Amino acid sequence: MGTAGSSTDAAAAERRQLINVAYRLLGSLAESEDAVQEAYARWYALPRSRQDEIVAPGAWLTTVTGRICLDVLGSARARRERYVGAWLPEPLPDHAEWHHGHGADPADPADQLVLDESVTMAFLVVLESMTPAERVAFVLHDVFRYPFAEIAGIVGRTPAACKQLAASARRRARVARAPVTAAVRADVVRQVKEAWESKDIAALVDVLDPAAVMTADGGGQVGSVLRPVEGAARIARYMVAIADRAPGLELLERSVNGVPGLVAQRAGVVVTVAAFDVAEGRVTRIWAVRNPEKLRAWS
Numbered sequence: 001m002g003t004a005g006s007s008t009d010a011a012a013a014e015r016r017q018l019i020n021v022a023y024r025l026l027g028s029l030a031e032s033e034d035a036v037q038e039a040y041a042r043w044y045a046l047p048r049s050r051q052d053e054i055v056a057p058g059a060w061l062t063t064v065t066g067r068i069c070l071d072v073l074g075s076a077r078a079r080r081e082r083y084v085g086a087w088l089p090e091p092l093p094d095h096a097e098w099h100h101g102h103g104a105d106p107a108d109p110a111d112q113l114v115l116d117e118s119v120t121m122a123f124l125v126v127l128e129s130m131t132p133a134e135r136v137a138f139v140l141h142d143v144f145r146y147p148f149a150e151i152a153g154i155v156g157r158t159p160a161a162c163k164q165l166a167a168s169a170r171r172r173a174r175v176a177r178a179p180v181t182a183a184v185r186a187d188v189v190r191q192v193k194e195a196w197e198s199k200d201i202a203a204l205v206d207v208l209d210p211a212a213v214m215t216a217d218g219g220g221q222v223g224s225v226l227r228p229v230e231g232a233a234r235i236a237r238y239m240v241a242i243a244d245r246a247p248g249l250e251l252l253e254r255s256v257n258g259v260p261g262l263v264a265q266r267a268g269v270v271v272t273v274a275a276f277d278v279a280e281g282r283v284t285r286i287w288a289v290r291n292p293e294k295l296r297a298w299s
Contacts, residue, residue, distance in 0.1 A: 011043050011057040018065050019112040024139045025069040026076075027089030027124045029297060035072060039065040059150065066136055066154035073132035084220025086228065088287050089124040090294040091273040094255035115258030118143045121275035121287045123173070124257070130169050137162045138169030180278045186253070186260040188278050193251050193262055199243050204236035209282040214238070219291030222271075235286065246271075263298065270298040 018039060022032035039061050043051070054060050080087045092113060117123060118139075127135050133155045140146040140154070141162070148159040148166075155162060188207060195203035214235045218224030229235050243249060246266065254263040256275045264272040273295060277285035289295065 007051045007054060007057050008044075011040070011051075011061060014058040014061050015040075016112045017058065018061055020114055021062060021140070021144060022065055022069055023092075023113055024118055024124075024127070024143060025066070025135060026072060027128065028294075029090050029092070030293075031072055035065055035068045038068050062140075062146070063150065063154055066140060066151075070132050070136050070155060073135060084218070085224060085226040086215045086217050087128075087219075088215060088217035088289050088294075089121060089128070091121065091261075091275060091289050091298075092119060092257045093298050094258075115255075117258075119257050120259055121257050122277045122285065125285075125287065126173050129172055131165075133157065134165045134169040134172075137165035138173065141166045142170065182260065184281065185276070185278050188281060188283060189253060189260045189262060189276055192276070192283060193253060196239055196243060197251055199240045201233075201236045201240055204239060205232045207283060208232035208235055209279065209284045212282070212284055212286065214286040214288065216288040217291050217294070219293060221292055222290050224288070224290045270295050273298060 015036065018036045019032055022035045023029060026032050026035065042064055043057070043061060046054075051057070092115065094115070113119065127139070130138065136155055137148075137151050140151050141148060148162045151162045151166075152159045155165070157165070191207040192204070194200075195207060210232050211230070212232050212235055214225075214229040216224035216229075225238070229238050246264075248266055249271075250265050252263045252265065254261055254273075256263075256273055259275070261276060262274040263270055264274070271290065273289045275287045275289075276283050
Protein backbone atom coordinates (compact mmCIF):
# COMPACT_ATOMS: atom_id res chain seq x y z
CA MET A 1 0.00 0.00 0.00
CA GLY A 2 1.37 3.46 -0.94
CA THR A 3 2.36 5.88 1.80
CA ALA A 4 0.33 9.05 2.17
CA GLY A 5 1.44 11.53 -0.44
CA SER A 6 3.42 9.01 -2.52
CA SER A 7 1.02 9.09 -5.49
CA THR A 8 0.98 12.90 -5.39
CA ASP A 9 4.81 13.03 -5.24
CA ALA A 10 5.01 10.59 -8.15
CA ALA A 11 2.60 12.78 -10.14
CA ALA A 12 4.60 15.96 -9.42
CA ALA A 13 7.80 14.25 -10.64
CA GLU A 14 6.29 13.71 -14.10
CA ARG A 15 6.23 17.39 -15.06
CA ARG A 16 9.43 17.33 -17.14
CA GLN A 17 8.26 14.37 -19.23
CA LEU A 18 4.83 15.93 -19.76
CA ILE A 19 6.31 19.24 -20.96
CA ASN A 20 8.49 17.29 -23.42
CA VAL A 21 5.49 15.37 -24.76
CA ALA A 22 3.28 18.47 -25.02
CA TYR A 23 5.85 20.66 -26.79
CA ARG A 24 6.41 18.02 -29.48
CA LEU A 25 2.66 17.66 -29.89
CA LEU A 26 1.87 21.40 -29.97
CA GLY A 27 5.04 23.21 -31.09
CA SER A 28 4.29 25.97 -28.58
CA LEU A 29 5.84 26.46 -25.15
CA ALA A 30 2.91 28.52 -23.86
CA GLU A 31 0.29 26.00 -25.06
CA SER A 32 2.37 23.10 -23.69
CA GLU A 33 2.56 24.73 -20.28
CA ASP A 34 -1.22 25.31 -20.32
CA ALA A 35 -1.92 21.69 -21.32
CA VAL A 36 0.30 20.31 -18.55
CA GLN A 37 -1.22 22.67 -15.96
CA GLU A 38 -4.69 21.52 -17.01
CA ALA A 39 -3.65 17.85 -16.65
CA TYR A 40 -2.36 18.53 -13.13
CA ALA A 41 -5.54 20.45 -12.27
CA ARG A 42 -7.53 17.33 -13.21
CA TRP A 43 -5.20 15.12 -11.15
CA TYR A 44 -5.49 17.28 -8.02
CA ALA A 45 -9.27 17.47 -8.48
CA LEU A 46 -9.50 13.67 -8.03
CA PRO A 47 -10.52 12.42 -4.58
CA ARG A 48 -7.54 11.15 -2.60
CA SER A 49 -8.88 7.60 -2.66
CA ARG A 50 -9.02 7.71 -6.48
CA GLN A 51 -5.43 9.04 -6.71
CA ASP A 52 -4.23 6.17 -4.52
CA GLU A 53 -5.96 3.65 -6.80
CA ILE A 54 -3.98 4.86 -9.83
CA VAL A 55 -0.97 2.53 -10.02
CA ALA A 56 0.99 4.71 -12.49
CA PRO A 57 0.26 8.43 -12.03
CA GLY A 58 2.70 9.23 -14.86
CA ALA A 59 0.76 7.11 -17.35
CA TRP A 60 -2.52 8.67 -16.19
CA LEU A 61 -1.10 12.20 -16.57
CA THR A 62 0.38 11.41 -19.99
CA THR A 63 -2.97 10.08 -21.20
CA VAL A 64 -4.78 13.20 -19.95
CA THR A 65 -2.11 15.54 -21.38
CA GLY A 66 -2.31 13.68 -24.71
CA ARG A 67 -6.09 14.11 -24.85
CA ILE A 68 -5.83 17.81 -23.98
CA CYS A 69 -3.18 18.27 -26.72
CA LEU A 70 -5.38 16.39 -29.20
CA ASP A 71 -8.22 18.85 -28.46
CA VAL A 72 -5.86 21.83 -28.80
CA LEU A 73 -4.57 20.49 -32.14
CA GLY A 74 -8.14 20.06 -33.35
CA SER A 75 -9.04 23.67 -32.58
CA ALA A 76 -5.62 24.93 -33.78
CA ARG A 77 -6.66 24.35 -37.40
CA ALA A 78 -9.31 27.06 -37.17
CA ARG A 79 -6.98 29.40 -35.26
CA ARG A 80 -4.20 28.92 -37.81
CA GLU A 81 -6.59 29.86 -40.61
CA ARG A 82 -7.11 33.24 -38.90
CA TYR A 83 -3.39 33.67 -38.21
CA VAL A 84 -1.73 36.41 -40.26
CA GLY A 85 0.84 34.82 -42.57
CA ALA A 86 2.66 31.54 -41.93
CA TRP A 87 2.49 29.86 -38.49
CA LEU A 88 5.80 28.43 -37.28
CA PRO A 89 6.57 26.50 -34.09
CA GLU A 90 7.99 28.44 -31.15
CA PRO A 91 11.82 28.37 -31.25
CA LEU A 92 13.75 27.11 -28.23
CA PRO A 93 16.96 28.60 -26.87
CA ASP A 94 19.77 26.50 -25.47
CA HIS A 95 19.34 25.84 -21.73
CA ALA A 96 22.35 28.03 -20.88
CA GLU A 97 20.81 30.78 -23.00
CA TRP A 98 17.46 30.48 -21.22
CA HIS A 99 19.10 30.93 -17.82
CA HIS A 100 21.54 33.66 -18.84
CA GLY A 101 20.79 36.80 -16.88
CA HIS A 102 17.17 35.88 -16.17
CA GLY A 103 17.37 34.47 -12.68
CA ALA A 104 15.08 31.94 -14.32
CA ASP A 105 13.08 29.47 -12.30
CA PRO A 106 14.41 25.93 -12.91
CA ALA A 107 10.77 24.93 -13.46
CA ASP A 108 10.58 27.20 -16.54
CA PRO A 109 9.19 25.09 -19.37
CA ALA A 110 12.08 25.72 -21.79
CA ASP A 111 14.50 24.38 -19.22
CA GLN A 112 12.54 21.13 -18.93
CA LEU A 113 12.92 20.32 -22.60
CA VAL A 114 15.29 17.70 -23.92
CA LEU A 115 16.82 19.15 -27.10
CA ASP A 116 17.13 16.25 -29.54
CA GLU A 117 16.30 15.68 -33.21
CA SER A 118 12.59 15.45 -32.36
CA VAL A 119 12.49 19.18 -31.53
CA THR A 120 14.44 20.56 -34.49
CA MET A 121 12.45 23.11 -36.47
CA ALA A 122 12.60 20.84 -39.52
CA PHE A 123 10.98 17.98 -37.56
CA LEU A 124 8.34 20.19 -35.92
CA VAL A 125 7.36 21.68 -39.30
CA VAL A 126 6.84 18.14 -40.65
CA LEU A 127 4.69 17.35 -37.58
CA GLU A 128 2.53 20.38 -38.48
CA SER A 129 1.59 18.69 -41.77
CA MET A 130 0.04 15.70 -39.96
CA THR A 131 -3.52 15.27 -38.76
CA PRO A 132 -3.89 15.67 -34.96
CA ALA A 133 -4.40 11.90 -34.50
CA GLU A 134 -1.38 11.05 -36.69
CA ARG A 135 0.79 13.49 -34.76
CA VAL A 136 -0.23 12.10 -31.37
CA ALA A 137 0.23 8.46 -32.45
CA PHE A 138 3.59 9.14 -34.12
CA VAL A 139 5.12 11.31 -31.37
CA LEU A 140 3.99 9.08 -28.50
CA HIS A 141 5.04 5.85 -30.22
CA ASP A 142 8.12 6.77 -32.26
CA VAL A 143 9.62 9.43 -29.98
CA PHE A 144 8.46 8.33 -26.51
CA ARG A 145 7.98 4.59 -27.13
CA TYR A 146 4.43 4.42 -25.78
CA PRO A 147 2.63 1.19 -26.72
CA PHE A 148 -0.25 1.47 -29.18
CA ALA A 149 -2.63 0.01 -26.56
CA GLU A 150 -2.05 3.13 -24.42
CA ILE A 151 -2.18 5.52 -27.39
CA ALA A 152 -5.53 3.97 -28.36
CA GLY A 153 -7.01 5.27 -25.10
CA ILE A 154 -5.85 8.80 -25.95
CA VAL A 155 -7.02 9.09 -29.56
CA GLY A 156 -10.13 6.96 -29.15
CA ARG A 157 -9.21 4.42 -31.84
CA THR A 158 -8.16 0.76 -31.78
CA PRO A 159 -4.47 -0.11 -31.28
CA ALA A 160 -4.40 -1.37 -34.90
CA ALA A 161 -5.78 1.96 -36.16
CA CYS A 162 -3.15 3.82 -34.08
CA LYS A 163 -0.43 1.69 -35.65
CA GLN A 164 -1.73 2.73 -39.09
CA LEU A 165 -1.79 6.41 -38.03
CA ALA A 166 1.85 6.22 -36.89
CA ALA A 167 2.88 4.44 -40.11
CA SER A 168 1.19 7.13 -42.22
CA ALA A 169 2.89 9.86 -40.17
CA ARG A 170 6.24 8.09 -40.47
CA ARG A 171 5.98 8.15 -44.28
CA ARG A 172 5.52 11.93 -44.14
CA ALA A 173 8.44 12.34 -41.73
CA ARG A 174 10.88 10.20 -43.67
CA VAL A 175 13.19 12.36 -45.74
CA ALA A 176 15.82 10.18 -47.38
CA ARG A 177 19.10 12.10 -47.38
CA ALA A 178 22.55 12.05 -45.84
CA PRO A 179 22.69 13.26 -42.22
CA VAL A 180 24.45 16.58 -41.63
CA THR A 181 26.94 16.95 -38.78
CA ALA A 182 26.67 19.81 -36.29
CA ALA A 183 30.07 21.12 -37.51
CA VAL A 184 28.87 21.33 -41.12
CA ARG A 185 25.64 23.03 -40.02
CA ALA A 186 27.57 25.54 -37.92
CA ASP A 187 29.91 26.31 -40.82
CA VAL A 188 27.02 26.88 -43.25
CA VAL A 189 25.18 29.09 -40.75
CA ARG A 190 28.38 31.12 -40.22
CA GLN A 191 28.66 31.62 -43.99
CA VAL A 192 25.06 32.91 -44.05
CA LYS A 193 25.80 35.26 -41.15
CA GLU A 194 28.95 36.71 -42.76
CA ALA A 195 27.32 37.15 -46.17
CA TRP A 196 24.24 38.74 -44.59
CA GLU A 197 26.32 41.14 -42.47
CA SER A 198 28.33 42.25 -45.50
CA LYS A 199 25.13 42.42 -47.65
CA ASP A 200 26.86 40.21 -50.21
CA ILE A 201 24.07 38.90 -52.45
CA ALA A 202 26.42 36.69 -54.51
CA ALA A 203 27.83 35.04 -51.36
CA LEU A 204 24.30 34.46 -50.01
CA VAL A 205 23.17 32.91 -53.30
CA ASP A 206 26.24 30.68 -53.14
CA VAL A 207 25.39 29.27 -49.68
CA LEU A 208 21.67 28.84 -50.47
CA ASP A 209 20.32 25.87 -52.40
CA PRO A 210 18.87 27.13 -55.74
CA ALA A 211 15.43 25.83 -54.65
CA ALA A 212 15.70 27.08 -51.05
CA VAL A 213 12.54 28.33 -49.30
CA MET A 214 12.34 30.97 -46.57
CA THR A 215 9.26 31.15 -44.31
CA ALA A 216 8.71 33.97 -41.83
CA ASP A 217 6.27 34.17 -38.92
CA GLY A 218 5.41 37.68 -37.75
CA GLY A 219 1.94 36.76 -36.51
CA GLY A 220 0.59 40.08 -37.82
CA GLN A 221 2.44 41.82 -34.98
CA VAL A 222 5.61 42.80 -36.84
CA GLY A 223 6.40 43.24 -40.52
CA SER A 224 7.32 40.06 -42.38
CA VAL A 225 6.55 38.35 -45.67
CA LEU A 226 3.17 36.64 -45.54
CA ARG A 227 4.07 33.95 -48.06
CA PRO A 228 7.24 31.86 -48.36
CA VAL A 229 10.06 33.36 -50.43
CA GLU A 230 11.33 30.79 -52.95
CA GLY A 231 14.66 30.54 -54.75
CA ALA A 232 18.19 31.50 -53.68
CA ALA A 233 18.33 34.81 -55.57
CA ARG A 234 14.99 36.08 -54.24
CA ILE A 235 15.84 35.07 -50.67
CA ALA A 236 19.26 36.74 -50.89
CA ARG A 237 17.74 40.01 -52.18
CA TYR A 238 15.09 39.88 -49.43
CA MET A 239 17.69 39.31 -46.69
CA VAL A 240 19.82 42.22 -47.90
CA ALA A 241 16.71 44.46 -48.09
CA ILE A 242 15.96 43.59 -44.44
CA ALA A 243 19.54 44.49 -43.44
CA ASP A 244 19.20 47.83 -45.29
CA ARG A 245 15.93 48.64 -43.50
CA ALA A 246 17.19 47.69 -40.04
CA PRO A 247 20.44 49.48 -39.25
CA GLY A 248 22.05 48.37 -36.01
CA LEU A 249 20.86 44.77 -36.41
CA GLU A 250 23.30 42.42 -34.66
CA LEU A 251 23.52 38.78 -35.77
CA LEU A 252 24.55 36.12 -33.25
CA GLU A 253 25.26 32.42 -33.80
CA ARG A 254 23.05 30.54 -31.36
CA SER A 255 21.59 27.10 -30.81
CA VAL A 256 17.97 27.08 -32.03
CA ASN A 257 16.00 23.95 -31.04
CA GLY A 258 19.29 22.17 -30.42
CA VAL A 259 20.99 22.94 -33.77
CA PRO A 260 23.05 25.91 -35.06
CA GLY A 261 20.94 28.94 -35.95
CA LEU A 262 21.02 32.73 -35.97
CA VAL A 263 19.50 35.31 -33.64
CA ALA A 264 19.06 38.93 -34.73
CA GLN A 265 18.86 41.58 -32.06
CA ARG A 266 18.52 45.34 -31.97
CA ALA A 267 19.59 47.34 -28.91
CA GLY A 268 19.91 44.05 -27.04
CA VAL A 269 16.35 42.90 -27.83
CA VAL A 270 15.88 39.68 -29.83
CA VAL A 271 13.73 40.50 -32.88
CA THR A 272 14.21 37.39 -35.04
CA VAL A 273 15.24 33.78 -34.43
CA ALA A 274 16.21 31.91 -37.60
CA ALA A 275 16.45 28.13 -37.93
CA PHE A 276 18.01 26.42 -40.95
CA ASP A 277 17.82 23.10 -42.73
CA VAL A 278 21.02 22.12 -44.50
CA ALA A 279 21.74 19.52 -47.18
CA GLU A 280 24.98 18.95 -49.10
CA GLY A 281 26.61 22.04 -47.65
CA ARG A 282 23.82 24.46 -48.57
CA VAL A 283 20.78 25.93 -46.86
CA THR A 284 17.54 24.37 -48.15
CA ARG A 285 15.07 25.95 -45.69
CA ILE A 286 15.05 29.05 -43.50
CA TRP A 287 12.40 29.51 -40.80
CA ALA A 288 12.43 33.03 -39.37
CA VAL A 289 10.31 33.54 -36.26
CA ARG A 290 9.55 37.24 -35.64
CA ASN A 291 6.28 37.11 -33.67
CA PRO A 292 7.30 38.67 -30.30
CA GLU A 293 4.93 36.33 -28.42
CA LYS A 294 7.05 33.39 -29.62
CA LEU A 295 10.34 35.01 -28.58
CA ARG A 296 9.65 35.36 -24.85
CA ALA A 297 12.10 32.61 -23.91
CA TRP A 298 14.80 34.64 -25.71
CA SER A 299 14.09 38.02 -24.13
